[in-house]
Amino acid sequence: MLILECPYCGVKAEETELAAGGEAHLKRYGPGSSDDEFHDYLFMRENPKGVHFERWRHANGCGKWFHAARCTMTLEVFGTYPAQTTEPPQEICDKITAKRPGWSWREFSDGRKSSAA
Amino acid sequence: MSKAVSELNGARYAGLAEVADAGLRGMITLRGDLDSAVLKSAVQAATGAGMPGIGRISVAADGAVAWMSPDELLLLVPYEEAGAKLAALQAALAGEHALAVNVSDARTYLRLSGEGAREVLAKVSPVDLDPAAFGPGQFRRSRLAQVAGAFWMEEDGSFGIICFRSVGEYVFKLLKTAAHPQSKVGVY
Ligand SMILES: [Zn+2]
Numbered sequence: 001m002l003i004l005e006c007p008y009c010g011v012k013a014e015e016t017e018l019a020a021g022g023e024a025h026l027k028r029y030g031p032g033s034s035d036d037e038f039h040d041y042l043f044m045r046e047n048p049k050g051v052h053f054e055r056w057r058h059a060n061g062c063g064k065w066f067h068a069a070r071c072t073m074t075l076e077v078f079g080t081y082p083a084q085t086t087e088p089p090q091e092i093c094d095k096i097t098a099k100r101p102g103w104s105w106r107e108f109s110d111g112r113k114s115s116a117a
Numbered sequence: 118m119s120k121a122v123s124e125l126n127g128a129r130y131a132g133l134a135e136v137a138d139a140g141l142r143g144m145i146t147l148r149g150d151l152d153s154a155v156l157k158s159a160v161q162a163a164t165g166a167g168m169p170g171i172g173r174i175s176v177a178a179d180g181a182v183a184w185m186s187p188d189e190l191l192l193l194v195p196y197e198e199a200g201a202k203l204a205a206l207q208a209a210l211a212g213e214h215a216l217a218v219n220v221s222d223a224r225t226y227l228r229l230s231g232e233g234a235r236e237v238l239a240k241v242s243p244v245d246l247d248p249a250a251f252g253p254g255q256f257r258r259s260r261l262a263q264v265a266g267a268f269w270m271e272e273d274g275s276f277g278i279i280c281f282r283s284v285g286e287y288v289f290k291l292l293k294t295a296a297h298p299q300s301k302v303g304v305y
Binding site for chain 2: 008010016017062064
């Protein structure tokens with residue numbers, strides 16, 4: 001059972017109180033973008049064995065969207081944080097680095113951002 | 118105008134706990150900036166109750182205010198006064214970025230009381246209802262089996278439960294089943 005703490009109401013919500021919202025921190029490509037950019041935005045998703053960032057909604061609760069950083073292999077949750085951000089907060093990255101040195105996910109990684117995006 | 122009746126029309130059931138229709142209750146949903154002094158005083162004027170903390174309900178003589186989310190409150194007022202309270206609230210909030218709506222007739226309001234109340238509610242909701250984790254004044258929006266619902270604990274240990282009117286009968290029967298005399302778990 002996955003338990004995530006909602007950063008808005010502080011409730012430690014178990015999975016049946018939440019709705020999954022897919023991958024976090026997607027960058028939108030709309031009018032003016034190339035076909036490849038739009039294609040990747042629509043269809044290309046990470047599917048990691050390990051560190052992952054997701055969007056969740058406290059659907060049977062305060063109703064707010066938030067972000068969660070967790071491990072897809074062990075179900076360990078590194079932390080949750082509000083939706084009003086385009087990247088994981090440093091505090092969350094530090095927690096992941098402490099547990100999974102050398103991690104990387106899209107353009108985010110252990111310690112510093114790479115330019116591989 | 119025809120006489121308003123609650124959806125459960127006075128239904129009651131006594132088992133491990135007593136499940137009862139709590140009748141008509143005025144309910145106003147208010148969304149806005151909960152830190153706004155104007156909003157706070159308008160809420161106080163409408164209900165007689167102060168601002169609740171996160172996950173709490175503050176109760177006054179004939180009104181109450183429940184914390185629904187970082188930008189939403191639920192005001193409980195006498196059913197007959199909901200219209201007038203809403204008008205006063207909207208007047209007080211003129212110019213504020215806020216929205217208030219009378220949702221009284223969209224809801225069903227139940228009371229769950231008696232020794233087995235915690236256990237009965239815990240059977241249908243994924244909430245820790247241990248006395249150390251949930252006590253009087255706490256308010257929780259969650260799930261009642263398959264539908265959304267909210268509940269809080271009163272000073273006397275009973276629970277007020279709110280759900281959508283469309284699923285009121287479902288929730289009543291759900292609690293009735295969970296309160297069956299031969300279904301005692303005895304965990305609390
Ligand atoms: Zn929440």
